[in-house]
Amino acid sequence: MNLPFTITFEKRVEDIPKWLPAATSIGSVIVAFIISGIILKIIGGEPLLVLKFFYEATFGSWATFSDTIVKATPLIMVGLACAVAFKMKLWNIGAEGQFYIGAFAASLVVLVPMVSPETPKVVVIGMMIIMGMLGGAIWGFFPGYLKARFQVNEIITTLMLNYIAVLWNNFWIFDRWSDGGFQMTPTFDKNAWLPRVTDYAREYNTFMENGSGFAKFLSGIGLDRISGMTLHVGVAFGLVAAVVVWWILDRSRWGYEIKLIGDNPKAARYAGLNITRNVVLVMMVSGALAGLAGMSEVTGVVHRLQERISPGYGFTGIIVAWLAKLNPFAVIIVAILFGALIVAGRELQPSGLASLLQGIILFMVISSDVLLRYKIRLVRVQMA
Numbered sequence: 001m002n003l004p005f006t007i008t009f010e011k012r013v014e015d016i017p018k019w020l021p022a023a024t025s026i027g028s029v030i031v032a033f034i035i036s037g038i039i040l041k042i043i044g045g046e047p048l049l050v051l052k053f054f055y056e057a058t059f060g061s062w063a064t065f066s067d068t069i070v071k072a073t074p075l076i077m078v079g080l081a082c083a084v085a086f087k088m089k090l091w092n093i094g095a096e097g098q099f100y101i102g103a104f105a106a107s108l109v110v111l112v113p114m115v116s117p118e119t120p121k122v123v124v125i126g127m128m129i130i131m132g133m134l135g136g137a138i139w140g141f142f143p144g145y146l147k148a149r150f151q152v153n154e155i156i157t158t159l160m161l162n163y164i165a166v167l168w169n170n171f172w173i174f175d176r177w178s179d180g181g182f183q184m185t186p187t188f189d190k191n192a193w194l195p196r197v198t199d200y201a202r203e204y205n206t207f208m209e210n211g212s213g214f215a216k217f218l219s220g221i222g223l224d225r226i227s228g229m230t231l232h233v234g235v236a237f238g239l240v241a242a243v244v245v246w247w248i249l250d251r252s253r254w255g256y257e258i259k260l261i262g263d264n265p266k267a268a269r270y271a272g273l274n275i276t277r278n279v280v281l282v283m284m285v286s287g288a289l290a291g292l293a294g295m296s297e298v299t300g301v302v303h304r305l306q307e308r309i310s311p312g313y314g315f316t317g318i319i320v321a322w323l324a325k326l327n328p329f330a331v332i333i334v335a336i337l338f339g340a341l342i343v344a345g346r347e348l349q350p351s352g353l354a355s356l357l358q359g360i361i362l363f364m365v366i367s368s369d370v371l372l373r374y375k376i377r378l379v380r381v382q383m384a
Contacts, residue, residue, distance in 0.1 A: 009374040016372055021325040024371050028323065028364035029337070035364075036357045050353070057347050058340035066197065066229035070301065072332075072339030074099070074310075076238030077293035078317030079324065079331040080245050081136075085286040086326055087249060088262040092283065094143060094158025095290040096314025097165030098136040102291025103298045104169050105135025107305040110188045111177055121191040128192065128295055129237075136291015137284040139165060144283025148276040154283070162314065173307055184306035194300035197229040234296030239332070241289060246328040258282060290314065311342065319362045 037047035058068045078095045085092035106128040109115060114131075115124055143157035170183075177185040249255040261268040261275055269275055293313065298305055316338055324330035338358070345354030 006379050008377050008379050009370075010377060011374055012372075020372060021327075022330070024368040025323050025325060025330075025334075025365065028368045029361060032357060032361040032364045035360050036353070039356070040353065053347070054340070054344045057344045063229060064343070066231040067343050068336060068339045069235055070230050070232065070339070071342040072335040073232075073235045073238050073300070074293040074297050074313045075317055075320050075335035075338055076235075076332055077241055077289050077296070078313050079320035079335050080238075080241050080328055081286045081289035081293070082317050082321035083324065083326040083328060083331060084245060084249070084258075084289065085282055086321055087255075088258045088279070088282050090144075090147065090262075090279065090282060090286075091155045092140070092143075092158050092286050093155055093318065094139065094161045094314070095286070095317050096310060096312065097158070097162035098139045098287040098290035099294040099297075099310055099314050100162075100165040100169050101139040102132040102136040102288075102294030103305060103309055104165075104172070104294075105291065106132035106295035107185065107188075107298055110192045111185060111305070117189055117191070119191065121193075124192050125194065125299065128299055129292065132291045132295025133288040134291070136287040136289070136294065138287070139291070140283040140285075140287020141280060144280040147283070148279035169305065169309075170307060173305060177305070179304075185304045188299070188303050192299060193303055194232045194234050194296065196233075196300075197231040230301075232296075232300035234300040237292055237296055238335075241292065242328040242332055245289075249328065254278075290317070316342075316358065319358065319365070323361065323365050 146152035
């Protein structure tokens with residue numbers, strides 16, 4: 001059958017419209033949900049009921065929304081880590097390993113120990129932040145230096161370092177710091193825990209018992225609802241990091257250098273930029289952000305170092321960064337979506353549906369890049 005038109009692809013020569021990257025990302029998610037719904041219908045499920053359950057399990061109440069944000073918190077920082085590296089066309093596939101090393105280095109503060117049990121919480125948490133970021137930065141330094149100095153493919157080195165990081169953690173967890181033979185370390189002292197919203201709710205309830213006028217005002221606006229929420233202040237790390245990364249990439253001279261080196265290394269070298277130093281620094285900053293994510297997970301969620309502390313945050317962060325089109329603020333929104341997928345994945349049946357949806361989203365995002373590089377035109381064919 002001859003169609004009255006043909007589809008042609010024309011390479012874009014003008015600037016991409018500002019609205020198009022966001023539109024392709026949103027469209028990719030919508031199409032991914034539609035395809036997943038079709039697959040679910042084929043295997044005998046009810047897509048609309050699953051979608052309703054998905055919403056109720058992730059955004060339906062303050063408690064479930066809190067769980068979603070908890071899962072989104074490390075994804076924000078890992079997504080930012082990947083976005084920084086990708087801006088320079090450095091394909092950091094090692095955020096998972098940097099996450100693990102960040103968690104390990106932060107745990108050293110408590111497990112060595114580097115501080116006494118009487119040390120104030122703010123000092124302990126501050127040291128764990130520094131150690132977590134330092135550990136991730138060191139793990140980013142190795143592939144960065146090999147890439148800058150010897151042109152070693154960073155995809156291979158970062159990927160291999162993931163396995164080394166996991167096995168390194170396992171050695172210390174199983175052999176040196178095992179808690180009674182279990183695959184985890186002893187629980188950290190509470191001065192090494194990131195404060196949770198529940199802690200503030202407890203203080204709020206104490207304040208309410210005083211019965212002051214201001215206390216009644218707080219009750220009127222419903223602050224008592226935060227009691228029992230799992231959200232911890234680690235989310236603030238992610239929000240602050242997003243602002244800092246945005247400023248670096250969009251407002252600073254270094255951000256301009258990062259994009260120039262990524263887009264045209266020859267022009268950057270001709271302009272006198274130190275490409276070797278910038279490559280190493282970018283990989284270290286990327287690793288530091290992923291290490292901060294590991295630190296927030298051990299101090300804000302599990303309160304100990306344990307096997308499989310990450311359900312694949314480092315790899316999911318790649319999808320988050322790509323779907324956000326490397327926009328730091330969009331990373332926050334996309335991370336919340338994938339945090340919801342992780343939370344819903346614990347309850348959805350079949351249990352692999354959430355992972356299936358993640359895979360379809362990644363495929364659609366990569367496919368949608370065609371729209372950013374080419375224009376699709378329908379050309380009418382003259383019928384004989």
